[in-house]
Amino acid sequence: MATEPTASELVDDFNAAIATLTAPGAPFGWTVRDVNGASVRVYDNAIPDMRAVWAMSAAHGDKDYLVYGDERYSYTGAHARVRALAHHLRTEHGAGPGTRVAISMRNYPEWVLSHWAAMSVGAAVVGMNSWWTRPEMEFALDDSDPVALIVDGERLERLGPARDDIPLIATRHDGELPATARTWDEVADPATAPETLPEADIDPDDDALIFYTSGTTGTPKGAQLTHRAVVHNLLNMVFLTACGDAARARRMARSGHEEPPPEAPPVIAMLPVPLFHVTGCNCVLHTVTIAGGCLVMMYRWDAAEALRLIEREGVTVFTGVPSMSREMLQHPDWENTDTSSLRSMGGGGAAIPTDLVRRIDDGLSQGRPGVGYGLTETAGVATAISNEFYVANPSSVGPLVPCMEARVVDEEGARLDPGQRGELLLRGPNVMKGYLNRPDATAEAIVDGWFRTGDIAEIDAGGWIYIKDRIKDVVIRGGENIHCSEVENSIYELDEVAEVAVFGLPDERLGEEVAAAVVLAPGADLDEAALAEHLEGRLARFKHPRRVWLLDEPLPRNANGKFLKRELRDRFAPAP
Structure with a gap:
C-alpha cells in the first residue's frame, strides 16, 4: 500500500516542477533585463500589454463572463460595451498613454468593463477606494488628475457638485445628473460599438493601474503598476496552477500511479473583495478573464449570500481574506449548502492561521486551501502555495514566483542567512514603478531596485518564505x-x-x-x-x-x- 508523501517530499516535487517549467525554452523561462533601472527577471513569453490580454478573451464568445445578481454579461456582450466606451474615452476625453481614467464605484460590472476600456486605449486606471469620504476622494482626484471619472450614484452624491472640473460618466444613479455628465449606458451602448478598438501604442512600462495604499495612516500613496508588472502578475497566477499540476503529476508518477490528470473544472470565481485592490483586480478578475472563466460579483460581503451564490453558480474558486473563509465555515448554513463545486478556498491580504488551513481542508469535499503573499506595490502575488503542498506546510506562504527575487535583511540592511528573521525585500518586474508624485516615498520604499515590504520574514534553505509579522504590527x-x-x-x-x-x-x-x-x-x-x-x-x-x-x-x-x-x-x- 502506498504511503502518504512527507512534507519534504511534497516540497521537493514542487521545487522540481518549478525547475522544469522555468528552464530555458520552457513556458515560463526568463531572461534578465533592465526595467526602470533595475536588473530583473522577465518572462520570455510575456504578453506585451493588458490590451492584448483583453483582446485574447474575445475568443470566449457567448460564455458567461460576469454575474451580478440577476444580471449576466457574456464575453461577446462585454467586448461590445468595452469597444463603445473605449472610443468615447478616446474621442471625447483624449484618453490614451500618459493619461488616467478614475473609477469610483462598488463592485459593479461597470467597474470591470470601464477598466478594460481605459487600459485598452492605453490610459492608466485609477482605482479609487469606494469607502473613501469626500476629502479622500478629492485628494485622489487632485493627485491623479484624471481625464474622466467613471462613478456610481452613491459616490457621485458623496463627492457633491464641487468637482465640475472633471468630466463625469455616471452609472446606477437615480437622481439628476450634472449638466456635463454622461450616463454609462449612453456611452457604453453595445448597439453603437465600432467593430474594433481604437488604435493604441502602449509601452510595457506605461502605467496600467494606480492603486492607493490603504491610507489607514497618513496620506494614501498611489502605486504605479505598469503593463509589464500587471502582465507578469497574471502570468505568475497561471504559472502557479501549472506548477501545482506538474508537481502533482510528478508525485503520482513516483508512486506508480501515472493516470491522466482529471479534467480541470471551469473557472467560476467569486469576487468578495474590492476591485480597487490588487487581490480583486489583478489576482481574481485578470485570472478569470485569461482563463475564459466567469466572475460572480457581490454587492457587499455577506457569508450567507456567499454560500447561496456558491451553490447557485457552482463556484469553483473562492479568493478572499482569511476572515471570510472562517465566517463561511462557521456559518449555520455551511452544513446545508452544496459547496462541492469548490476546488480552491483561501486568498491573501493577511496571514492564514494554521488552524484555518486545516479547517478549510477538512471542510471542503473536493477542494483544498491556498494562499498568496504580495502587496499593492508588487501588483499581486510574490509567492503562493495551495492544495496538498500548502496543507503539508501551512506556516509558509510558499516559494517565490519565478520572476521574483527575495532577501531578508537586518535593521542595517545587511543580508541575513536562511532561517534568520528580518525585513523581506523583493525585486522583480511586477514591483511598482513608484508612488505617484511622491519621489521621496519612492526612494524610501525602493532601494537599489529592492522593494522594502515592511514585513518580517524568514527564508529557509529551500527558498520557501515564512511571513512572521508586519514590522509595525x-x-x-x-x-x-x-x-x-x-x-x-x-x-x-x-x-x-x-x-x-x-x-x-x-x-x-x-x-x-x-x-x-x-x-x-x-x-x-x-x-x-x-x-x-x-x-x-x-x-x-x-x-x-x-x-x-x-x-x-x-x-x-x-x-x-x-x-x-x-x-x-x-x-x-x-x-x-
Whole structure:
C-alpha cells in the first residue's frame, strides 16, 4: 500500500516542477533585463500589454463572463460595451498613454468593463477606494488628475457638485445628473460599438493601474503598476496552477500511479473583495478573464449570500481574506449548502492561521486551501502555495514566483542567512514603478531596485518564505518583541473565537502591553479566565494579553477586509 508523501517530499516535487517549467525554452523561462533601472527577471513569453490580454478573451464568445445578481454579461456582450466606451474615452476625453481614467464605484460590472476600456486605449486606471469620504476622494482626484471619472450614484452624491472640473460618466444613479455628465449606458451602448478598438501604442512600462495604499495612516500613496508588472502578475497566477499540476503529476508518477490528470473544472470565481485592490483586480478578475472563466460579483460581503451564490453558480474558486473563509465555515448554513463545486478556498491580504488551513481542508469535499503573499506595490502575488503542498506546510506562504527575487535583511540592511528573521525585500518586474508624485516615498520604499515590504520574514534553505509579522504590527513589551500574529493564531485555536485582533497599548512601566479584542462565535461561551488557561503552556507569559475585550460586534475593518488596529488602539487606550 502506498504511503502518504512527507512534507519534504511534497516540497521537493514542487521545487522540481518549478525547475522544469522555468528552464530555458520552457513556458515560463526568463531572461534578465533592465526595467526602470533595475536588473530583473522577465518572462520570455510575456504578453506585451493588458490590451492584448483583453483582446485574447474575445475568443470566449457567448460564455458567461460576469454575474451580478440577476444580471449576466457574456464575453461577446462585454467586448461590445468595452469597444463603445473605449472610443468615447478616446474621442471625447483624449484618453490614451500618459493619461488616467478614475473609477469610483462598488463592485459593479461597470467597474470591470470601464477598466478594460481605459487600459485598452492605453490610459492608466485609477482605482479609487469606494469607502473613501469626500476629502479622500478629492485628494485622489487632485493627485491623479484624471481625464474622466467613471462613478456610481452613491459616490457621485458623496463627492457633491464641487468637482465640475472633471468630466463625469455616471452609472446606477437615480437622481439628476450634472449638466456635463454622461450616463454609462449612453456611452457604453453595445448597439453603437465600432467593430474594433481604437488604435493604441502602449509601452510595457506605461502605467496600467494606480492603486492607493490603504491610507489607514497618513496620506494614501498611489502605486504605479505598469503593463509589464500587471502582465507578469497574471502570468505568475497561471504559472502557479501549472506548477501545482506538474508537481502533482510528478508525485503520482513516483508512486506508480501515472493516470491522466482529471479534467480541470471551469473557472467560476467569486469576487468578495474590492476591485480597487490588487487581490480583486489583478489576482481574481485578470485570472478569470485569461482563463475564459466567469466572475460572480457581490454587492457587499455577506457569508450567507456567499454560500447561496456558491451553490447557485457552482463556484469553483473562492479568493478572499482569511476572515471570510472562517465566517463561511462557521456559518449555520455551511452544513446545508452544496459547496462541492469548490476546488480552491483561501486568498491573501493577511496571514492564514494554521488552524484555518486545516479547517478549510477538512471542510471542503473536493477542494483544498491556498494562499498568496504580495502587496499593492508588487501588483499581486510574490509567492503562493495551495492544495496538498500548502496543507503539508501551512506556516509558509510558499516559494517565490519565478520572476521574483527575495532577501531578508537586518535593521542595517545587511543580508541575513536562511532561517534568520528580518525585513523581506523583493525585486522583480511586477514591483511598482513608484508612488505617484511622491519621489521621496519612492526612494524610501525602493532601494537599489529592492522593494522594502515592511514585513518580517524568514527564508529557509529551500527558498520557501515564512511571513512572521508586519514590522509595525509588533508589540515591544519591556524590550521583548511580541509578534501579534503569533498570539492571534493561538487564540484562533479556540472554536469559540470568530475574530481576534492583538495590538499594543501604552504602559508606563513596560512601554507597551499586549491587548486583544475578541469576537465570539454565535452562541459561544468564553471568559477571560478560560482564554488565559488556553494560552498557558502555548505562549510564554509575557506574550499573554493583559487586557482582553470580549465583544459581540464585528471588529472594524478597512475596505480590503483587514482589521483596523489603530482604531482599536484609540478605542481601548487608557485615558491620559
